[in-house]
Amino acid sequence: MTGSLSYDVAVIGAGPAGLAAAVSAAVGLKTTVVDAYGAGGSAPATPVIHNYPGFLDGVSGAELTRRIYEQAQRLGASFALTNPAVGFSTGRGAHTVTLADGTAISAQVLVIATGMAYRTLGVASVDKLTGSGVTYADAVAEPASLAGQEVFIVGSTATAAQAALDLAKHASNVTVVVRAGSMDASVPAELAKEVDRTRNIRVRVNTQVVEGFGEGRLEGVRLRHRVSGTIEAARTRALFVMTGADPNTEWLKGSMQRDDEGYLVTGTELWRNGQWPQDWPVERVPLLLETSVPRVFAAGDVRRGAVRRVTSAILEGMLAITLARHALREHAQRAVGAPS
Ligand SMILES: Cc1cc2nc3c(=O)[nH]c(=O)nc-3n(C[C@H](O)[C@H](O)[C@H](O)COP(=O)(O)OP(=O)(O)OC[C@H]3O[C@@H](n4cnc5c(N)ncnc54)[C@H](O)[C@@H]3O)c2cc1C
Structure with a gap:
């Protein structure tokens, strides 16, 4: 044409x-x-x-x-x-x-x-599992569908904080993976406090997802601590990437x-x-x-x-x-x- x-x-x-x-x-x-x-x-x-x-x-x-x-x-x-x-x-x-x-x-x-x-994480093994446990989103559509599960969120903004609170009502544990040393300064103080107070939310700062693994479906992620360099694996079937x-x-x-x-x-x-x-x-x-x-x-x-x-x-x-x-x-x- x-x-x-x-x-x-x-x-x-x-x-x-x-x-x-x-x-x-x-x-x-x-x-x-x-x-x-x-x-x-x-x-x-x-x-x-x-x-x-x-x-x-x-x-x-x-x-x-x-x-x-x-x-x-x-x-x-x-x-x-x-x-x-x-x-x-x-x-x-x-x-x-x-x-x-x-x-x-x-x-x-x-x-x-x-x-x-x-915006993707730039990690090929994670991107490959998009739609099969990995979701790029700015809100979680049906948090109740993840009842009893281990859920991971990558992101440090108010969107990620709010999603963590929504998911924590249903999931067994929610881990928020934050690349920087703290959640973003733009997160309202009340929201940040509520995240801190919520028993089943854990915020992991200075941390990156460096790999997603699973046979055709997400079964787990590998996390790297950016200061110590330590790598650990964690089992999860739900990873939300909320990096904008x-x-x-x-x-x-x-x-x-x-x-x-x-x-x-x-x-x-x-x-x-x-x-x-x-x-x-x-x-x-x-x-x-x-x-x-x-x-x-x-x-x-x-x-x-x-x-x-x-x-x-x-x-x-x-x-x-x-x-x-x-x-x-x-x-x-x-x-x-x-x-x-
Ligand atoms: C991983 C993921 C999971 C989702 N899950 C759900 C869900 O469960 N339920 C739900 O309702 N919604 C879901 N959504 C959201 C839904 O897909 C979008 O809201 C919807 O597709 C938006 O439609 P759109 O036509 O506005 O844009 P898009 O679907 O993004 O389409 C835009 C099109 O424009 C084209 N384009 C871009 N730039 C140019 C250019 N310069 N010239 C020509 N063409 C261009 C692109 O190639 C694309 O084809 C999900 C989205 C993603 C990414």
């Missing part, structure tokens, strides 16, 4: 949010979807979603996104996979996204659904409002100090999932304040298109009314 191509809607990112947006848009709007890799995004890491409407016995993230991908194709959306978006610009009528191979895609509406990337995540928005830097961590700011969150962004060029206010650039929407994990779940990402992808249709109508009316 090279050259210059024109669409009504371009969706950047083919995870659950982007695929759902594509299905919604492809009915009536010329739609394309771009992804840096393949379709599905992070969804295959979800073994089962119990509350997705229409699936009595639950459905895996992989199966759900496979079906949505096929549906989007059947409805006429085109796909440009293994071709990351690397640049963005906007003109009077359309937005342009440049892909790594040099293709320029122009579209009236963009849906940015590029998700986020969890970064939204995939570097390519949008300077183009639209991002928060301090790089997440895209949308809707009413754009209202700051009693005003909308100074360069907001249209009279209406930004719509719910609209970014600081009119007709550019953000959906799923890439959006500031998103609920980081497959179902929520799908909902946001679909909602973005409902809002986009509204914005397109308004844009067309303005174009008709504009002086020639």
Whole structure:
């Protein structure tokens, strides 16, 4: 795919949010979807979603996104996979996204659904067991499912501290592995005290996970004390890596409002100090999932304040298109009314 191509809607990112947006848009709007890799995004890491409407016995993230991908194709959306978006610009009528191979895609509406990337430990044996006992997360979805187990958390922030407290209500023991000499200074004092007071939480400072082991599933970890150099093995079937995540928005830097961590700011969150962004060029206010650039929407994990779940990402992808249709109508009316 090279050259210059024109669409009504371009969706950047083919995870659950982007695929759902594509299905919604492809009915009536010329739609394309771009992804840096393949379709599905992070969804295959979800073994089962119990509350997705229409699936009595639950459905895996992989199966759900496979079906949505096929549906989007059947409805006429085109796909440009293994071709990351690397640049963005906007003109009077359309937005342009440049892909790594040099293709320029122009579209009236963009849906940015590029998700986020969890920071890994950089330990291959741990990463290999992702989804099989190793979970990259910023909250523990179902702590009760770990009742009676030995659980490990890597991380030193308030997120890790809160997760330790949530898990300690169910697990037999929770070990928090902290690389530095103490928990992060940003952990609120009350939270830190509660962790200290909780009998079955142990915080191991100056410590790193250097290996994960198990036959196709996590069975234990090896820990290294950074001061003494001692290595010890510990048995566990649940390791949560909570070392943070970064939204995939570097390519949008300077183009639209991002928060301090790089997440895209949308809707009413754009209202700051009693005003909308100074360069907001249209009279209406930004719509719910609209970014600081009119007709550019953000959906799923890439959006500031998103609920980081497959179902929520799908909902946001679909909602973005409902809002986009509204914005397109308004844009067309303005174009008709504009002086020639
Ligand atoms: C290990 C793990 C376990 C999880 N477990 C659960 C669970 O049990 N239940 C649950 O509901 N949720 C779970 N989640 C969260 C869930 O997967 C996400 O909330 C959901 O996938 C977000 O969807 P998304 O479409 O916003 O982003 P993603 O699924 O991350 O998709 C983003 C897509 O954008 C693409 N992309 C990134 N940058 C670019 C670029 N520059 N150009 C083009 N494409 C780009 C990526 O390749 C990716 O395909 C888990 C996530 C992880 C990582």
